Structures are given as structure tokens and as C-alpha cells.
Amino acid sequence: MSPRPAGSSVPQRRRRRAPLRLAAALLCAPVLAACTVDPVNRARVGDESDVHTGPMRIAMITHGDDGGFWSIVRNGAQDAAATLPEVTLDYQGSAGDAKLQSEMIKAALNQGADALAVSAPDIGAITSALAEAEAAGIPIITLNSGSDLLETLPNVITHVGQSERAAGVGAGTRLAEGGATRALCILHEENNIGLQERCAGAADGMTENGGEVINVQVTGKADPRSTALEIGAAMQAQSPDTVLTLDPDIAMAALKEVTTRDVTLATFDISPDVLDEVAAGSIEFAVDQQPYLQGYLPVSFLELAVRNRNEVGANSIVATGPSFVTQENAASIAALSDQGTR
Amino acid sequence: MATTAPAPTQPDERIRHTPLWRRMLVRPSVGALIAAIVVFLFFSAMDTTGTFNSPTGVTSWMSVSASYGIMACAVALLMISGEVDLSSGVMTGSTGLLLGLLISEAGMGFWPALAIVVVFAICIGLLNGLLVTWTRLPSFIVTLATMFVLLGVNSGVTQAITGQVRVGGIDRATGYSAAQWVFGSRLDSSWPLTVSVGWWLLAILLGTWVLQRTRQGNWIYAVGGDKNAARNVGVPVRRTKVSMFVTVSLAAALVGTINAVELTSVSAGQGTGYEFYYIIAAVVGGTLMTGGAGSVVGASLGALILGMTTLGIQYAGWDSTWRFTFFGLILFGAVMLNIWVRDRAGGSST
Numbered sequence: 001m002s003p004r005p006a007g008s009s010v011p012q013r014r015r016r017r018a019p020l021r022l023a024a025a026l027l028c029a030p031v032l033a034a035c036t037v038d039p040v041n042r043a044r045v046g047d048e049s050d051v052h053t054g055p056m057r058i059a060m061i062t063h064g065d066d067g068g069f070w071s072i073v074r075n076g077a078q079d080a081a082a083t084l085p086e087v088t089l090d091y092q093g094s095a096g097d098a099k100l101q102s103e104m105i106k107a108a109l110n111q112g113a114d115a116l117a118v119s120a121p122d123i124g125a126i127t128s129a130l131a132e133a134e135a136a137g138i139p140i141i142t143l144n145s146g147s148d149l150l151e152t153l154p155n156v157i158t159h160v161g162q163s164e165r166a167a168g169v170g171a172g173t174r175l176a177e178g179g180a181t182r183a184l185c186i187l188h189e190e191n192n193i194g195l196q197e198r199c200a201g202a203a204d205g206m207t208e209n210g211g212e213v214i215n216v217q218v219t220g221k222a223d224p225r226s227t228a229l230e231i232g233a234a235m236q237a238q239s240p241d242t243v244l245t246l247d248p249d250i251a252m253a254a255l256k257e258v259t260t261r262d263v264t265l266a267t268f269d270i271s272p273d274v275l276d277e278v279a280a281g282s283i284e285f286a287v288d289q290q291p292y293l294q295g296y297l298p299v300s301f302l303e304l305a306v307r308n309r310n311e312v313g314a315n316s317i318v319a320t321g322p323s324f325v326t327q328e329n330a331a332s333i334a335a336l337s338d339q340g341t342r
Numbered sequence: 343m344a345t346t347a348p349a350p351t352q353p354d355e356r357i358r359h360t361p362l363w364r365r366m367l368v369r370p371s372v373g374a375l376i377a378a379i380v381v382f383l384f385f386s387a388m389d390t391t392g393t394f395n396s397p398t399g400v401t402s403w404m405s406v407s408a409s410y411g412i413m414a415c416a417v418a419l420l421m422i423s424g425e426v427d428l429s430s431g432v433m434t435g436s437t438g439l440l441l442g443l444l445i446s447e448a449g450m451g452f453w454p455a456l457a458i459v460v461v462f463a464i465c466i467g468l469l470n471g472l473l474v475t476w477t478r479l480p481s482f483i484v485t486l487a488t489m490f491v492l493l494g495v496n497s498g499v500t501q502a503i504t505g506q507v508r509v510g511g512i513d514r515a516t517g518y519s520a521a522q523w524v525f526g527s528r529l530d531s532s533w534p535l536t537v538s539v540g541w542w543l544l545a546i547l548l549g550t551w552v553l554q555r556t557r558q559g560n561w562i563y564a565v566g567g568d569k570n571a572a573r574n575v576g577v578p579v580r581r582t583k584v585s586m587f588v589t590v591s592l593a594a595a596l597v598g599t600i601n602a603v604e605l606t607s608v609s610a611g612q613g614t615g616y617e618f619y620y621i622i623a624a625v626v627g628g629t630l631m632t633g634g635a636g637s638v639v640g641a642s643l644g645a646l647i648l649g650m651t652t653l654g655i656q657y658a659g660w661d662s663t664w665r666f667t668f669f670g671l672i673l674f675g676a677v678m679l680n681i682w683v684r685d686r687a688g689g690s691s692t
Contacts, residue, residue, distance in 0.1 A: 065497075068506040190663070217662035219652065221611045225601050226406045226652060229534065233402055233656035237391045249508060249609050273510050273607065340505065 076295025098125030120146025158313030162321035168201020176209030289321035371640030373680025385654030407649025416593035424633030431616030437598030442509030467591030471584030549638030566633030
């Protein structure tokens with residue numbers, strides 16, 4: 001939120017030219033439709049003279065906090081920026097506050113960002129900020145959540161993340177192939193669409209192979225002790241052969257209940273404890289969405305977009321998951337987890 | 343406080359005779375007892391698995407109730423003395439996290455770490471109590487501030503030290519096996535009666551003894567009933583209230599320790615929002631929001647209702663997305679029943 005530093009000539013030039021370019025794009029689009037190779041990218045066409053050389057700034061503004069998951073995303077982004085010459089990374093997380101995220105994006109644009117990476121769980125709240133980015137004509141990549149923007153914003157090149165539905169299908173199919181017929185899907189948060197999608201996907205994967213999935217809502221992380229006993233009670237009520245949790249902490253809470261009952265446990269996302277248990281064989285597998293890639297790839301894709309006009313993904317998402325951590329690869333991934341890259 | 347005078351040989355006609363059943367029914371906890379029985383019968387009837395009222399089921403929901411119950415006993419004492427503590431839920435997380443950090447990051451043994459946690463809990467209790475009595479601000483405001491400060495500290499400190507939002511590895515502490523026996527043992531896997539239930543019973547006995555049999559207990563009722571009247575007859579109002587805040591913090595340390603030992607890891611969000619469950623348990627059990635009346639037995643019955651509902655919904659196989667709606671209806675019903683029973687039985691109660 002600090003004012004743009006004096007003497008940064010590149011951003012000033014960009015800003016002054018932005019309305020002109022937008023007007024040109026608007027004129028060009030209907031009249032000279034043929035002049036655009038790809039209509040989605042019309043705002044940037046006709047700018048060959050503007051190929052970027054010298055220092056560049058990439059802003060990555062996420063809705064993340066400083067927790068385990070997002071610190072790996074940030075490590076990925078920082079590592080990518082460190083390998084690229086003259087690239088400065090401006091990483092900020094709004095900890096779930098969409099309005100703050102909107103302000104952060106606007107501030108980053110004022111400071112002269114040449115490219116923008118955003119996670120967008122709440123697209124409506126950051127629409128105006130993204131419109132400013134769009135007007136500035138800079139390339140945008142969404143990460144982790146917000147793949148819908150790929151359809152609606154011309155400057156969005158691609159989305160880097162995991163489709164929760166696809167990840168759920170992957171987990172469900174894998175469980176069914178391992179012989180599961182009746183699985184509990186443990187929802188540990190209310191009103192989280194991503195978690196619902198995972199369970200729905202798992203149900204798709206299981207029913208295709210003749211199994212079924214029952215969703216169970218539990219208290220969650222505020223009271224893991226109660227959550228563990230609730231999972232135990234639900235197992236007694238539903239007698240499943242498999243339990244699928246959507247969070248590593250919940251997986252650890254479920255573990256004690258599961259091992260006394262000869263039920264298979266699998267989970268989404270990884271933590272050091274979960275990796276230990278996967279290596280020991282008490283957790284069947286963990287679905288990893290590879291947060292490091294969600295930080296690393298947008299930075300490197302955006303650098304290519306600004307410097308070399310490359311566009312990755314052909315207008316669809318770049319999937320970072322599901323990747324499966326099993327007993328075979330758990331030990332090697334645990335070593336990397338200690339470094340904060342897995 | 344019903345007193346049982348030695349039965350005179352010649353009944354004094356000036357004293358109205360109150361039958362035993364009526365004296366029992368006006369006790370604040372009886373409404374909660376009836377509500378608990380109704381909830382028990384309800385979920386026994388709804389049960390699809392035949393487990394809810396089996397030994398396995400009973401011990402399961404007793405274990406869930408225990409952490410509510412230990413806190414509800416302390417919170418009831420504080421509420422009787424006329425104050426509330428909104429930081430009590432978050433404190434169960436703070437104390438667990440501190441224990442975990444001292445063990446896994448500072449490499450301390452379990453028992454020295456626990457001693458520091460106890461000192462920390464006493465300090466937070468003193469802070470809450472002294473701020474309330476010195477500033478004369480409502481405890482709602484003061485402890486709301488403490489709650490938010492602790493909430494930030496919980497996740498900020500944990501992330502700064504571990505780089506994650508959780509602390510693990512508590513089972514690697516020296517002295518853990520003894521600690522597990524004291525705080526986290528379980529009778530049997532199919533009979534999940536945890537030692538936390540024992541701690542809860544201890545809290546009930548201790549709380550009841552203090553309230554019914556000690557001078558401190560009379561003071562607690564007095565300061566909550568009428569602070570000025572209490573001060574005029576020489577009750578140390580400030581000391582009584584501050585000691586109740588410390589009691590709640592110590593109870594939170596106990597629950598935080600039980601959680602940490604049972605699960606061997608603590609996440610930063612633990613306990614957030616739970617202060618309301620403790621208050622609800624106390625109120626369902628007949629503790630007045632305004633202070634001066636209540637009992638730890640009643641609060642414990644309230645906690646039992648919360649625990650039975652949490653697991654009862656799972657045993658019933660209901661769509662658990664609706665659990666909060668069930669919660670609200672059952673709690674409202676329990677309070678209404680409580681009031682109705684007391685009005686029918688006693689006319690004027692409290």
C-alpha cells in the first residue's frame with residue numbers, strides 16, 4: 001500500500017499507455033477480427049515493439065496464510081524467481097480476506113507489476129482489482145483456485161492447480177481398484193465447496209467401480225478429539241471398509257479409530273506425520289496437489305509471457321495434481337517435505 | 343442451597359413443610375437431568391446401530407462430553423460469581439500449543455513443560471481477573487480482547503517457530519508414557535472410556551464441595567448475587583472473582599493437556615469458538631447468565647447433552663450437515679424444559 005517509488009520509468013510508461021492500448025484493442029476487435037490470432041489474447045496483440053527487457057516485477061497475491069500449505073507455495077514462487085535474471089517477486093497472502101486481497105492487487109499494480117499471479121476463491125470480491133490489471137494489459141495466471149477466470153478474462157493465460165473434482169475421482173478410482181466398496185468421506189468444514197467437490201469426485205470414482213461413498217460431517221479442527229470419536233461413531237453406524245479424509249490433521253485424528261477396526265484410511269494433502277504413516281503403511285495413500293508447483297510454475301510462466309510472449313496451457317488448466325504419495329515414494333518425499341518443497 | 347435441618351420430633355407449624363420431591367425439583371440441575379434423560383432416550387430411539395446405549399456408545403459420548411464437562415464446571419463457577427470468560431475456548435488451544443512447543447521445539451521433558459503451562463494459565467487467569475476488577479469493564483469486553491489476542495498469538499507464534507499451523511511429536515517427550523497414563527489413557531479400543539472422564543468426575547466433586555461446603559463457595563454465590571451487599575458484609579469480592587478466572591484458565595490448561603496427550607499433536611485453531619459451548623452447557627444446567635445461582639452438576643449435565651448430541655447424530659446416521667440445527671433445537675428445548683420443571687415444582691426458584 002506504499003506509493004509507487006519515484007523513478008520507476010517502466011511502470012509509468014505502462015500506465016500512461018494502458019488506456020490507449022485498451023481503446024485500440026476495443027477498436028481492433030470487432031473491425032479487424034482477422035488481425036487477432038486468438039481472440040482471447042487480443043489485448044496484447046499488436047505490441048511486438050513492447051517486448052520487455054531489463055528488470056521485471058511479478059506480483060503473486062494469494063488468499064493464503066502463512067500455514068504449511070501456503071509457505072510451500074511461497075517457497076516455490078521464491079525459488080522460481082531466484083532462478084530468473086532480473087525478476088523481482090512480490091508475494092503477499094491475504095489470509096482469506098478477499099477485500100484485503102483486492103487492495104493488495106491494486107497496490108501491486110501501482111508499484112508497477114509487469115505480471116500478476118492470483119488465487120481467486122472469491123472471484124466477485126477481486127473483480128475490480130482484476131479489471132485494473134486487465135486495463136494495464138499485463139498477463140495474469142490464476143493458481144490454486146479461480147480457474148473460472150480463464151473463461152472470462154482475456155489476459156488470463158492459464159490456471160495452475162488441481163481440479164478438486166478430478167482429484168476426488170482419482171482418489172475414488174484408486175480406492176475402488178484397491179478393493180474398497182463402501183467409503184466414508186469426512187467433511188471437516190461446512191460450506192467449503194472444494195471439500196464437497198472432493199467427496200463428489202470420490203463418489204464418482206467409486207460408483208463407476210461398483211462402490212459407494214457416504215459423506216460424514218464432523219466437528220473439525222477446532223476439536224480433533226471429538227472429531228476422532230465422531231469418525232469412530234460414524235464407522236460403527238455405517239460400517240465402511242474405507243475412510244477418506246480431506247486434511248492431514250483429520251487423517252491423524254482418524255488414524256487411531258481406523259487401526260482398531262481394520263478399515264483402510266486414505267487422505268488428501270500431506271504433512272510430516274501423514275508421510276510417516278504412509279511410509280509405515282497405516283495410511284494407504286495421500287493425494288498431493290503439489291503446492292510447490294502452484295508457486296513455481298506461475299512465476300516461470302509469467303516470466304516467459306512477459307519476456308518471450310509465450311502462452312502455456314492452450315487456454316486450459318495446468319494440473320499440479322492429483323499426485324499420489326504411497327508407501328513406495330513416501331520416504332523420499334518426507335525428506336523433501338523437511339526442506340519445505342513438498 | 344437447600345438445608346436439611348434435623349427433623350424435630352414435634353413439627354413446628356410455623357415452618358411450611360416442603361416435600362423431598364419438590365425440594366429436589368427446584369434444584370437447578372434437575373431440569374438439566376430430565377433434559378439429559380430425554381436426549382438420551384431420543385437418541386437411543388433414533389439409533390440405527392444399537393451402539394448409542396451400549397457400553398461402547400456410552401463411553402464414546404462420555405469421552406466427548408468430558409472436555410466440555412471439565413470446562414463447564416469451571417465456567418459455571420465463574421458465571422455464578424457473575425462473570426464470563428470468552429477466552430476459555432482459545433485457552434485450551436493456547437495451553438496445548440505451548441505444551442507442544444516446549445516439548446518438540448525446546449526439547450523439554452513432559453512434566454517440566456506442564457509446570458510452565460500451569461504457570462502460564464495462572465498468569466492469563468490473573469490477567470483476565472485483574473483487568474476486569476481494576477478497569478471495571480464488563481468481563482465480556484476484557485475476555486473478548488484476551489480471546490482475540492490469544493487467537494493471533496496461537497497461530498502467529500506457532501507459524502513463526504514451526505513454519506506450520508500445528509505442533510506434533512508430543513509423544514517423543516521424556517515422561518510421555520507416564521503422562522499418557524495420567525491424561526490420555528483409554529480402557530480398551532472397543533470401550534473408549536478415556537481417563538478424561540475421571541478428571542471430569544474429579545472436577546464435579548471438587549466444584550460441588552467448594553460451592554456447597556466451603557466459605558469460598560458462599561463467597562462465589564454472594565459476589566454473583568449482589569456485589570455491593572457482599573462487599574458490605576465483608577466478602578473479598580475482587581479476590582473471589584480473580585480466583586474464579588484463574589480456575590477457568592487452569593481448567594483450560596487441563597483440557598489442553600488432555601487433548602495434546604491423547605492426539606500427540608495440537609493445531610493452532612483448536613478450541614476456537616468453544617467458549618460458547620461451555621457457557622451453553624452451564625446455562626442448560628441452570629446457571630444464571632446474571633450470576634448468583636447455578637451448580638457444577640447442572641453444568642456437567644449440560645455438557646453431557648452436548649456430547650450425546652454430537653455422537654447421537656452420527657449413530658442415528660442422519661445427514662450430519664444439519665448438526666448445528668439439531669444442536670440449537672435440542673439446547674433450546676433443554677433450557678425451556680429446565681425452566682418449566684422449576685416453575686411447576688417450586689413456584690419461585692433460584
